[in-house]
Amino acid sequence: MKHLVFFLLTISVLFDISIQTAAGDTLPTGIESQPNDDTVRTFSVKTFDRVRITGPFVVTIMGGNSFSVKASGPSLDLGAMAISSQNGTLLVQYTPVKRSENPNIDHGVVTVRITLPILKKAEFMELTRFSIKGFNELEYLDLIASDMANGFAEVNARNLRFTVHQLSSLVVQxxxxRxxxxxxxxxxxxxxxxxxxxxxxxxxGMSKAEVYASETLDVTATGMSNxxxxxxxxxxxxxxxxSLIKAEPIK
Incomplete structure (x- = not known):
């Protein structure tokens, strides 16, 4: 009986270590389980004002007084992601297990919640779904959505720059x-x-844009764009x- 208890305790310790070291470049500072068997991880990443997300995550970026990075989802999918910080940019990447390596793999949804005081640039690629809220009186914000990324942003900034490529979409308020x-x-x-x-x-390239401008509007449209x-x-x-450029009435 004593040998059995010792064996179970050893397995438990090894399992806990394997979870904590599978998260990627930045180890999580906290791990907790959810009622739906998802795992929540808190990452100790600070001092960044740019974000780059690559992969099919559901991402929420909020303005706040401090830094916070949390990810939730099945433990297998969390183990396939890497979160790190480099030169002021938060990097979130995903390398899923291929079905050719594991035919029984069933990937779930990974949700990432990011809070930071100032956002200067956010880039979303490869099926990322995102929302950005809570940023007011920014001097400049650069948003990039590519490779079928889709998202919403609610921002007040003096200067805005949007790049939307490759079957992506962006809704902004x-x-x-400028x-x-x-x-x-x-x-x-x-x-x-x-x-x-x-x-x-x-x-x-057959793209579509809707814009509200009160003073000046400069439009270049090619390739059957509207x-x-x-x-x-x-x-x-x-x-x-x-291509087509048209005025719409204000309702």
Whole structure:
């Protein structure tokens, strides 16, 4: 009986160690189980103002007074992700186990929650779903969505830059003085809810953009792209025959 108890305790310790060391470059500072058998991990990553997410995560980025990074999901999927910080950028990556290596693998959803005081740049790639809220009076924000990333942002920033590529989509609300947006590869920008003074939109490859501009609007549309706008801006247009630029009434 004593040998059995010792054996079970040894297995338990080894299992706990394996969970903690499988998280990637940054070890979690806390691990807890959820009622649905998901695991929650807290990562000790601080002092960053840029975020780069690669993989099919569900990501929430919130403005706050301190730094916080948490991930939740099946332990197998958490073990396939790596979270680290490099030169002021939080890096979140995912390397799933291939079905050819394990035919019985069943991947779940990994949710990542990030809190930080100031956000200067956020990049989402490869099927990431994201939302950004709680950032006001930013000087500059650069948002990039590519490779079928989809998300929503509610921000107030003096200068905004959006890059939406490769079947990605971005919905934005808030206020800004100046907006520059670049769309390519059947991508979509919906920003009627973003009130800007001046906007410059470049759309190519059957992309679609909706923008609200009150003062000036500069549009370049090629490759059967569509740009619709609201407001009464002074507009300059450079488009090919297959593209469409049209004004929409303010309702």
């Amino acid at each position: 808030g206020e800004s003085d 907006l520059k947006a670049y769309l390519q590869g059947k991508s979509t920008l919906k920003s009627y809810g973003l009130k800007v003074h001046s906007a410059a939109i470049t759309a190519d 740009v619709a706008y609201k407001g009464s801006p002074t507009i300059r247009v450079d488009s090919d025959r297959g």
